[in-house]
Amino acid sequence: MRIERLTPASYRDLIQPDRVHGSLYTEPYVFEDELDKIFHRGWVFVAHESELPNVGDYVTRTVGRQHYLLVRGQDGAVNVFFNRCQHRGNLLCNKPTGTAKNFACPYHGWTFGLNGELQDVPHAGGFEKDWTKLGLEVPRSGNYRGFIFASAATDGISLDEHLGRAKELIDRACDLSPTGQLRLTAGWVRHEYAANWKMLPENDTDGYHVGFTHQSFMRAIRSQYDSFVSDEKQIKGVIRDWGNGHTEIDFAGGYTKPLEWLGTTPEKVPEYVAALEEAYGKERAEELMHLGPPHACIWPNLFLAEMNIVIFQPLAVDKSVQWHTPMLLEGAEGLDFRLLRQSEGALGPASFLVADDASIAERTQRALESGDPWCDLSRGLNREEIDARGVRSSHMTDETSNRGFWQHYLHVMGG
Structure with missing residues (x-):
């Protein structure tokens, strides 16, 4: 199903409600079209x-x-x-x-x-x-x-229209700071992937792969993610499609205690707790400590990776770079050391997660280049729910976020 001339109809043929065609990851002319329509014309x-x-x-x-x-x-x-x-x-x-x-x-x-x-x-x-x-x-x-x-x-469209409802995700990250301000001052680390850029945002809000791709991490470290790879009926995480290509895995439903996402307890970081309560009041501070940071992609190249900020950089049809830096909180400088070490463990050069994800992306790229395949995205298609805000959600293992990404991609690329 190789298409030599791109038209809006071409994209409608290649992107269907339950699957996408592999050539969207491998054809250089698709990549050139993306640079124009997504990265030049868009935000x-x-x-x-x-x-x-x-x-x-x-x-x-x-x-x-x-x-x-x-x-x-x-x-x-x-x-x-x-x-x-x-x-x-x-x-x-x-x-x-x-x-x-x-x-x-x-x-x-x-x-x-x-x-x-x-x-x-x-x-x-x-x-x-x-x-x-x-x-x-x-x-x-x-x-x-x-x-x-x-x-x-x-x-x-305006930036406000582009961000849409996903401004709530950015708010959720910023509000973890007692001043409402973040600090991206620790420097950036970059990892090159021999894979198409789209595999990075797709993977980062894919809850289905966690228990398989990251098995070594799950076996080696007790973490807040343990409950998200148990029996399907016990998993509390939720996948969300916020519209405009913005997607999320919301882990908050699986946290059993405040600051679990930070790997600590309120008793161990009393200065941070006091600063949050002074800034927002006790009730809101407790809510923030339970909800934790977002795990969400802001279309097309920003990833709010819990306590990290990530940039996706496309280089070629089969080459991309992922940047990351710890998300430090203004007014909570006492957490800096913890956040730096957690960032190194999750996304650094010798980390648990990046090596796994990069390997999977590169293997997928090679496999897609060797044939003419379709990639199935049907999991959970018939059990999605839409809330009053218009946000679509489903079980953490469903592919709602991937479908949301591709439907917005079709809107941008196919008109």
Whole structure:
């Protein structure tokens, strides 16, 4: 069923309610179409404002083939630019992070200020254009509770429309901080996968694989996940499709005591408990300590991985990179050591989970390249429920989240 020319009908043929075709993971022309429709025209996560604490601090990020430059301006706001010089298109800033008073292009020395204005053109005697019209290009951008998103398209839906109901998931993460603010300041670790980027968000809200792919983890460590791999009728986790491609595994129903998700108890972290109660009141603090953080993917490239933040970066049809950093809580610095160690154990270079997931993704990629297969997504199709918010949910082992991902993919790619 290889399709050589992409049309909206092509995607409707390849994506059905209960299955998707393997060529969507393996065909280079599909990947090129994704870069345009998903990563260029749509909203993507680019950085967190805590990465830019001071005036002049900057980060550069690449999403798809688009290069972004984010910098804290003199007015305290975070400015988002395309990372290219307005003269001859050279990559303006080559370092991933740093602090600068301005940005000078290494090709011809054109210099731009922190607000993007063109400040200097060397040997300007032969240059007669209006400098005010040659500042850095500004993509559409938006900030929700410190998470900065950008779109390279000049028009389209708003960030608020894109996030939709999934803003509740970001709120759930931020509200674990007594100040409502997160800190992504521990640095990023990157893992390259020899697999298509879509396998990363699909896997990360797939509750069906946990007891099989991560058997070694389950056998080696007593954790809050033990109850999620027991008999099917005893599993309390819930899969959710929040719409717009945003998906979640909600573990809260399986937690038996407050802070189980943190691997501790309120008695062992009294300063954190006191700070939460002071900020939110005792009742809300107790609710937060029981609910814990979200385990949710925000379409297309952000993963709220409980106490980690993850970025999915597509490189080629069969190559992607997963970034991760611990999600540190402002006002709860006493938890930093614990969160760093947990992050290393879950997602670090010698961790339990990433190696398993990467191996599965790479084996799937190889298998799909060797044939013309369909991938079944029918589990739980007839036992889903829709709540008053319009959020679709089902048993943790069902494929509701995967279907939600692919139905939004069809909407974006197929029109």
